[in-house]
Amino acid sequence: MTREETPNALRAREIAAAHAGMDGPLLPVLHAVQHALGHIPRETLAPMAEELDLSLAEIHGVISFYPDFRTEPGGRRMLKLCRAEACQAMGAEALGDELRARLGVDWHGTTADGAVTLEPVYCLGLCACGPAALVDETPVARATPERLERLAREVTG
Amino acid sequence: MSLTLYLPKDSAALALGADEVAAALTREASARGVALRLIRTGSRGMVWLEPLLEIERDGVRHGFGPLEVSDVTNLFENRFRHHPKALGPVEAIPFLARQTRLTFARCGVIDPLDLDAYRAHGGLRGLERARDMAPAEIVAEVTASGLRGRGGAGFPTGIKWKTVLEAEGPQKHIVCNADEGDSGTFADRMLMEGDPFCLIEGMAIAGLAVGASRGHVYCRSEYPHAIRTFGAALDVSRGAGLLGRGFDIELRVGAGSYVCGEETALLNSMEGKRGTVRAKPPLPAHKGFMGRPTVVNNVISLASVPVILAEGAEVYKSFGLGRSLGTVPLQIAGNVKHGGLFEAAFGMTIRELIEDVCGGTASGRPVKAVQIGGPLGAYFPVSLFDTPLGYEECDAAGGLIGHAGIVVFDDSADMGRMARFAMEFCAVESCGTCTPCRIGAVRGMETIDRILAGDPAAPAILADLCETMRDGSLCALGGFTPYPVESALRHFPEDFMARQEAAE
Ligand SMILES: Cc1cc2nc3c(=O)[nH]c(=O)nc-3n(C[C@H](O)[C@H](O)[C@H](O)COP(=O)(O)O)c2cc1C
Ligand code: SF4
Ligand code: FES
Numbered sequence: 001m002t003r004e005e006t007p008n009a010l011r012a013r014e015i016a017a018a019h020a021g022m023d024g025p026l027l028p029v030l031h032a033v034q035h036a037l038g039h040i041p042r043e044t045l046a047p048m049a050e051e052l053d054l055s056l057a058e059i060h061g062v063i064s065f066y067p068d069f070r071t072e073p074g075g076r077r078m079l080k081l082c083r084a085e086a087c088q089a090m091g092a093e094a095l096g097d098e099l100r101a102r103l104g105v106d107w108h109g110t111t112a113d114g115a116v117t118l119e120p121v122y123c124l125g126l127c128a129c130g131p132a133a134l135v136d137e138t139p140v141a142r143a144t145p146e147r148l149e150r151l152a153r154e155v156t157g
Numbered sequence: 158m159s160l161t162l163y164l165p166k167d168s169a170a171l172a173l174g175a176d177e178v179a180a181a182l183t184r185e186a187s188a189r190g191v192a193l194r195l196i197r198t199g200s201r202g203m204v205w206l207e208p209l210l211e212i213e214r215d216g217v218r219h220g221f222g223p224l225e226v227s228d229v230t231n232l233f234e235n236r237f238r239h240h241p242k243a244l245g246p247v248e249a250i251p252f253l254a255r256q257t258r259l260t261f262a263r264c265g266v267i268d269p270l271d272l273d274a275y276r277a278h279g280g281l282r283g284l285e286r287a288r289d290m291a292p293a294e295i296v297a298e299v300t301a302s303g304l305r306g307r308g309g310a311g312f313p314t315g316i317k318w319k320t321v322l323e324a325e326g327p328q329k330h331i332v333c334n335a336d337e338g339d340s341g342t343f344a345d346r347m348l349m350e351g352d353p354f355c356l357i358e359g360m361a362i363a364g365l366a367v368g369a370s371r372g373h374v375y376c377r378s379e380y381p382h383a384i385r386t387f388g389a390a391l392d393v394s395r396g397a398g399l400l401g402r403g404f405d406i407e408l409r410v411g412a413g414s415y416v417c418g419e420e421t422a423l424l425n426s427m428e429g430k431r432g433t434v435r436a437k438p439p440l441p442a443h444k445g446f447m448g449r450p451t452v453v454n455n456v457i458s459l460a461s462v463p464v465i466l467a468e469g470a471e472v473y474k475s476f477g478l479g480r481s482l483g484t485v486p487l488q489i490a491g492n493v494k495h496g497g498l499f500e501a502a503f504g505m506t507i508r509e510l511i512e513d514v515c516g517g518t519a520s521g522r523p524v525k526a527v528q529i530g531g532p533l534g535a536y537f538p539v540s541l542f543d544t545p546l547g548y549e550e551c552d553a554a555g556g557l558i559g560h561a562g563i564v565v566f567d568d569s570a571d572m573g574r575m576a577r578f579a580m581e582f583c584a585v586e587s588c589g590t591c592t593p594c595r596i597g598a599v600r601g602m603e604t605i606d607r608i609l610a611g612d613p614a615a616p617a618i619l620a621d622l623c624e625t626m627r628d629g630s631l632c633a634l635g636g637f638t639p640y641p642v643e644s645a646l647r648h649f650p651e652d653f654m655a656r657q658e659a660a661e
Contacts, residue, residue, distance in 0.1 A: 023446070023447050058430075065414065066432070068378055084340035086341040086562075090491065122340065125168065125337060127490030128491075129205075130491070137381040
């Protein structure tokens with residue numbers, strides 16, 4: 001393909017081409033594109049579809065099925081708060097309410113300053129020390145709203 | 158002076174501050190001119206004691222925990238002897254002493270990426286034995302052990318392997334289900350972070366048993382540390398020739414969907430599709446990954462195979478109760494005083510586990526209920542706590558053991574809300590294939606709201622809806638959501654009273 005492409009589209013094309021020999025490459029490709037670009041911009045769908053020999057509709061269908069994939073940019077940090085039963089037994093619901101109020105966002109929302117995106121998750125495997133959260137890749141046990149807000153707003157390096 | 162210390166890097170330990178303690182230990186050691194060898198291990202599974210530091214003295218590991226950074230100076234001052242956080246010999250702590258650690262024997266003991274330590278602690282003996290056996294002999298040994306799937310359905314592992322061994326096909330696959338989506342469960346995570354070679358060895362044995370040269374681990378994305386440790390263990394294994402010759406494993410990462418833990422949805426997801434459930438037949442054993450014969454097993458099922466091969470089926474099946482043979486890593490979570498992972502022979506009662514072993518609730522209030530087997534599992538009231546933890550036994554009590562997660566609730570829990578949450582979870586996670594699940598779960602939430610608002614017609618509608626979901630769902634997400642809903646309603650009717658009345 002030699003036509004003009006945006007840098008994002010080119011990058012996605014490279015990533016897709018590098019995975020094209022796999023059995024079932026689409027999820028690894030989507031993860032890699034999101035890792036490289038922070039989200040999956042719409043302009044990357046066509047080059048991925050071409051390299052992987054899939055239709056745009058298929059790729060779109062897959063992206064929309066999985067909660068992890070986002071087609072719009074998120075905040076600088078990703079705060080995943082567990083809402084599942086073991087954490088509820090330790091007060092996760094009230095924690096979720098207070099955290100949303102503090103950050104001024106609802107579930108899936110990004111704070112106005114672009115610092116944090118808040119995502120609900122259902123279990124992080126930290127169920128014996130809940131309520132649990134994951135700030136980017138940092139696990140947090142016995143989480144409090146103060147601590148989570150501080151971690152989430154810490155300036156990224 | 159040189160000093161060797163052991164400190165977990167399991168995610169739960171990290172979440173409780175293990176890295177901060179590690180940094181403080183390193184700082185203090187260098188300030189004192191001590192050459193510190195800090196070995197980062199998996200977790201012993203005593204989560205309330207994390208971060209749990211260990212030191213070996215005369216061949217016995219002594220523990221200190223739960224440690225804080227402020228404890229570190231004092232530890233050095235007291236030369237790691239007397240200390241307010243001293244726990245004595247770790248293996249004498251009752252929570253650990255009462256266990257039978259077969260699958261988790263090395264977890265928390267060794268550096269998870271040290272293959273020599275793995276071998277020195279009994280690793281690879283199972284695989285070495287399997288290499289001298291015919292495939293059918295390996296399958297027979299696993300069948301004789303009585304091992305049943307630890308992922309939830311409890312299907313005999315040996316019988317599944319036999320089907321794949323006998324299936325025709327030039328390429329077969331071993332798929333490890335590491336999607337561990339059930340609330341209250343973390344055994345898969347702990348094993349992948351604490352003893353990844355054990356899973357690799359189990360998968361290699363499965364490969365020999367059925368004639369598969371390719372293995373795949375599908376791990377949920379919510380487990381970044383397990384992904385990193387397991388990925389590193391794959392590299393070490395290839396470097397050492399354990400993988401790469403005749404059998405190799407690739408690591409795939411999920412994308413936040415619970416239903417992808419269902420084996421056919423998982424296969425679709427691995428193939429790059431939406432994670433919708435496939436109708437069976439065909440079985441994955443005949444037409445699995447890319448339409449080829451495939452073993453799909455849970456992490457713990459596969460990680461139990463090395464010890465079965467090493468010690469023999471007879472030893473393994475000498476543990477357990479009835480048709481639940483061997484050991485099960487029980488995971489006790491939620492509002493519990495001493496929570497964590499407790500590997501024991503099947504058959505311990507809920508009461509013994511929750512009251513004696515785990516010391517009741519963290520809040521100190523009375524236990525109200527436990528939910529066993531994840532979000533699709535039933536709530537057990539205290540009156541059912543004499544139920545032994547086994548497949549048939551939990552079933553007879555109106556529930557299921559599932560992946561053996563046990564979530565404890567104190568008397569402040571509102572079972573009406575928990576029932577509503579079960580429906581909400583089903584609605585959020587439904588793959589959308591069946592109407593009773595996709596639409597029924599949303600109707601279920603609304604109907605529970607109506608019950609809580611005092612609508613006298615609503616309970617009958619809910620009962621009807623649960624029946625439709627049970628009968629009309631392709632998989633257990635829609636089919637088993639009635640378990641938590643109806644058990645909550647059956648055992649705690651007072652929590653479904655109209656809210657204003659309850660407040661009076
Ligand atoms: C909605 C749903 C979610 C499931 N999630 C998991 C899971 O996270 N891990 C797992 O091992 N099995 C899970 N299962 C069970 C699998 O379908 C399958 O029975 C299991 O992986 C087989 O392995 P085993 O025989 O070793 O247990 C799930 C089933 C359903 C219906
Ligand atoms: S019961 Fe629900 S999750 Fe299972 S196949 Fe049907 S729609 Fe999908
Ligand atoms: S239920 Fe919250 S971490 Fe498992």
